[in-house]
Amino acid sequence: MSKTALITGIAGQDGSYLTELLLENGYDVHGIDRRSSLFNRRRIEEARENARRRGQVFELYYGDMSDSSNLYRRIISCKPTEIYNFASQSHVAISFEEPEHTTDVNANGTLRLLEAARHFAADGCRFYQASTSEMFGDAPHSPQTENTPFHPRSPYGVAKLYAYWIVRNYREHYGLHACNGILYNHESPRRGENFVTRKITYSLARIKKGLQDTLMLGNLDNRRDWGFAGDYVRAMWLMLNQDAADDYVIATGQTHTVREFVEKACETAGIGIAWEGEGAGEKGRDTRTGKTIVEVSKKFFRPAEKTVLCGDAKKAREKLGWKPEIDFDGLVELMMKCDLDSV
Ligand code: G4F
Numbered sequence: 563m564s565k566t567a568l569i570t571g572i573a574g575q576d577g578s579y580l581t582e583l584l585l586e587n588g589y590d591v592h593g594i595d596r597r598s599s600l601f602n603r604r605r606i607e608e609a610r611e612n613a614r615r616r617g618q619v620f621e622l623y624y625g626d627m628s629d630s631s632n633l634y635r636r637i638i639s640c641k642p643t644e645i646y647n648f649a650s651q652s653h654v655a656i657s658f659e660e661p662e663h664t665t666d667v668n669a670n671g672t673l674r675l676l677e678a679a680r681h682f683a684a685d686g687c688r689f690y691q692a693s694t695s696e697m698f699g700d701a702p703h704s705p706q707t708e709n710t711p712f713h714p715r716s717p718y719g720v721a722k723l724y725a726y727w728i729v730r731n732y733r734e735h736y737g738l739h740a741c742n743g744i745l746y747n748h749e750s751p752r753r754g755e756n757f758v759t760r761k762i763t764y765s766l767a768r769i770k771k772g773l774q775d776t777l778m779l780g781n782l783d784n785r786r787d788w789g790f791a792g793d794y795v796r797a798m799w800l801m802l803n804q805d806a807a808d809d810y811v812i813a814t815g816q817t818h819t820v821r822e823f824v825e826k827a828c829e830t831a832g833i834g835i836a837w838e839g840e841g842a843g844e845k846g847r848d849t850r851t852g853k854t855i856v857e858v859s860k861k862f863f864r865p866a867e868k869t870v871l872c873g874d875a876k877k878a879r880e881k882l883g884w885k886p887e888i889d890f891d892g893l894v895e896l897m898m899k900c901d902l903d904s905v
Contacts, residue, residue, distance in 0.1 A: 564588075564590060565584075565587075565588070565589045565590070565643050565644065566589065566590040566591075566592065566619075566640060566641060566642050566643050566644070566684070567580075567584050567589050567590070567591050567592065567642060567643070567644045567645070567646060568592045568593070568594070568636065568637065568640055568642035568644070568645045568646070569581065569591065569592070569593045569594070569645075569646045569648060570593075570594045570625070570627065570645075570646070570647050570648055570649035570675065571594070571595075571596075571647075571648030571649035571650060571692075572591075572593025572594060572595055572606060572622065572648070573593070573595045573602055573603050573605055573606055574605070574648055574652075574754075575605065575748075575750055575752040575753050575754070575791050576648050576692065576748070576791055576794070576795055576798075577593065577605070577606070577646075577648050578605035578606050578609065578752055579750070579752070579791050579792045579795040580646060580648075580795040580798065580799070581593065581606055581609045581620070582609050583795055583796065583799055584799070585609060585612065585613050585616075585618055585620065587799075588618075589644075590618070590619035590620075590640075591613070591618075591619065591620045591621075592619075592620075592621045592622075592623070592636070592640040592642065593606070593620075593621070593622050593623070594622075594623055594624075594625035594632075594633075594636060594649065595622055595623070595624060595625070596624070596625070596626050596649070597624045597626075603622070605752050606622075610622075621640070623636060626649075627649045627650075627666075627667045627670075627671025627672075627674065627675065628666055628667065628670075628671060628674075630674045630677075630678070633674055633675055633678040634678045634681075634682060636678075637678045637679060637682040637683050638682045641682075641683065641684045642679075642683055642684060642687055643683075643684045643686070643687055643688065644687065644688045644689075644690070644802050645675065645679055645683065645687060645688070645689045645690065646690045646692075646798065646802075647672060647675055647689070647690065647691050647692060647725075648692050649667065649671060650667060650668050650671075650692065650722075651663060651664040651667050651668060651718070652718075653718070653754075653756060653757070654696060654716050654718045654719070654864075655716075655862075655864060657716050657717040657718035657719075657721070658716065658717060660717075661717035664717050664718055664721050665717060665720075665721045665724075667721075668718065668721035668722055668724075668725055669721040669722075669724035669725050669728075672691060672724075672725035672728060672729065673725075673728050676689065676728060676729065676732045676738070676740070679738070680732065680736055680738060686739065687738075687739070688739040688740070688741075688802040688807070689729065689732075689738055689739065689740035689741070689802075690740075690741055690743060690798050690801060690802055691725055691726065691729040691740065691741065691742045691743070692743060692745065693722060693725065693726045693729075693742040693743060693744045693745070693809070694719070694722050694744065694745055695744060695745065695746040695747070695787070695811075695813070695871045695873060696714060696715075696716065696718055696719040696722060696871075697712045697714050697719055697722055697723045697726060697744065698710055698712055698713065698714075698869070698871060699712070699713045699714040699715035699716070699719050699869075700713040700715055700868050700869055701713055701869045701871075702869070703869070704869050704870045704871070704872050705813075705815060705872040705873055705874040706811065706871070706872070706873055706874065707811055707873075707874045707876070707877070708744065708809055708810065708811055708877055712726075715865070726742050726744075726809075729741075729742055730742065730809070733807050738807075739802070739807040740807055741801040741802060741807045741808060741809060741810070742809040742810075743794075743797060743798050743801060743809075743810055743812055744809060744810065744811045744812065744873070745794055745797075745812045745813075746786070746787040746788075746789065746811075746812065746813035746814070746871065746872075746873045747759075747786045747787060747788045747789070748788070748789045748790065748791040748793075748794040748812075749788055749789070749790065749791060749893060749897065750790060750791040750792060750893075750896070750897065751763075751896065751897050751900035751901065751904075752791070753791070753897070758779070758780075758786075758820055758823070759788065759823060759893075759894075759897060760897065760901075761777070761779075762777065762779075762820075762823055762824055762827050763827050763894070763897040763898045763900075763901040764901050764905070765777035766824075766827050766828065766831050766833065766855075766898065766901070767831065767898070767901035767902045767904075767905040768905055769833075769855050770831050770832075770833060770902065771905055773905065775853070775855075776854060776855055776856065776857050777824075777855060777856050777857070778857050778858075778859040778861070778862065779820060779824075779856060779857070779858060779859070779862055780820075780858070780859065780861075780862030780863045780864060781820065781862075781863055781864060781866075782819065782820045782821040782824070782844065782858060783819050783820070783821060784819065784820055784864070784867055785817040785818065785819050785867075785870050785871075785872075786817060786818070786820075786871065787813045787814055787815065787816060787817050787871060787872045787873050788814070788818065788823070788890060788893060789812075789813065789814045789886050789888070789893070790886060790887070790888035790892070790893050790896070792888070793886040793887050793888060794812055794886075796884065797810065797812045797878055797882060797884045798812075800878075800882040800883070800884055801882065804881070804882070808881070810875070810877055810878045810881070810882065811873045811874060811875050811877065811878065812873065812875055812878055812884070813872065813873020813874070813875045814873070814875075814886050814889070814890070815872065815873060815874060815875060816872070816889075816890060817870055817871075817872045818890055821837075823894060824846065824856060826890070826891060826894040826895075826898075827894050827897070827898045830894060830895050830898040830899065831898055831902060833848060833850075833855070834848065834849030834850055835847070835848065835849065835855070835856070836849050841858070842858050842859070842860055842863075843858070844858045845857055845858070
């Protein structure tokens with residue numbers, strides 16, 4: 563039977579990597595993308611061109627997670643065998659500015675899509691939900707597993723937790739093959755520029771080329787478990803290709819600070835950096851020019867994080883045979899080199 567995937571949020575980082583993986587594996591791909599005043603499909607342009615040359619089905623539609631009738635029509639028209647739900651207001655800090663919108667898209671939007679899938683998708687259709695380590699928040703321990711109690715600390719995390727539970731309920735109540743991928747931070751050269759990793763590599767590339775003076779950051783000592791998005795979409799696909807639906811933590815199991823990310827990115831860009839001062843007064847100077855290139859700003863500070871978000875992906879390793887191919891150094895080098903080439 564031919565496989566047909568429907569991807570919400572297809573024009574984002576994960577949507578673009580998953581599209582490439584699915585097209586390589588012979589899928590028909592249909593994607594839903596939110597209209598915005600700026601055209602925002604650059605991440606999927608190459609995949610679209612490749613699909614066109616190979617004669618593969620790759621269709622894009624405008625749609626929104628707040629519009630049930632749009633989701634219904636889309637599922638009726640393309641009859642997917644797999645649905646990947648990536649559409650989300652995905653910025654944690656912005657969810658405090660837009661709590662209702664975040665809840666509508668991330669929580670109710672998932673419910674709307676599940677209802678549409680339950681009624682109109684192909685028989686046996688499989689469903690992937692982009693769940694997140696932010697559901698753990700102030701978890702009681704680190705590293706976290708699939709059994710760690712949740713304690714989200716943002717409107718984003720709370721909305722994603724609703725989505726996680728409604729997906730589990732549709733699996734348990736209706737027998738839908740629906741999986742939650744509990745993904746830790748995953749990055750790439752296609753990451754949005756307001757997430758810290760890409761902000762660092764993009765700004766340092768501009769500083770190196772004389773287009774920008776300083777990079778403003780928040781807490782330099784916050785830690786994250788950062789992996790490569792291309793590795794993580796492979797895990798999603800493996801989840802939907804198991805006989806039984808289940809939930810999986812996807813992570814590297816290693817954490818690094820924002821400061822370490824800056825240092826590794828500087829090393830890759832050939833910039834020497836020396837730190838001076840403390841807290842909000844801390845600065846990073848270019849050791850060659852003496853200029854301040856990194857400053858700490860209260861504007862980007864978030865409340866102190868009590869628990870380190872670090873994932874234990876043992877279940878995914880054992881049941882899916884998944885492991886990440888690109889480590890922290892490789893990830894920073896990849897992102898930094900791409901930004902140096904493209905800026
Ligand atoms: O890059 P971030 O904004 O990612 P965050 O908040 O961890 O969330 C990302 O990963 C989650 C897990 O997969 C997803 F659910 C979520 O959708 C998103 O993709 O921030 C990472 C860390 C934080 O501790 C933040 O406080 O970097 C710290 N940080 C320090 N300075 C900064 C900055 N974050 C941003 N965005 N900008 C800064 O200037």
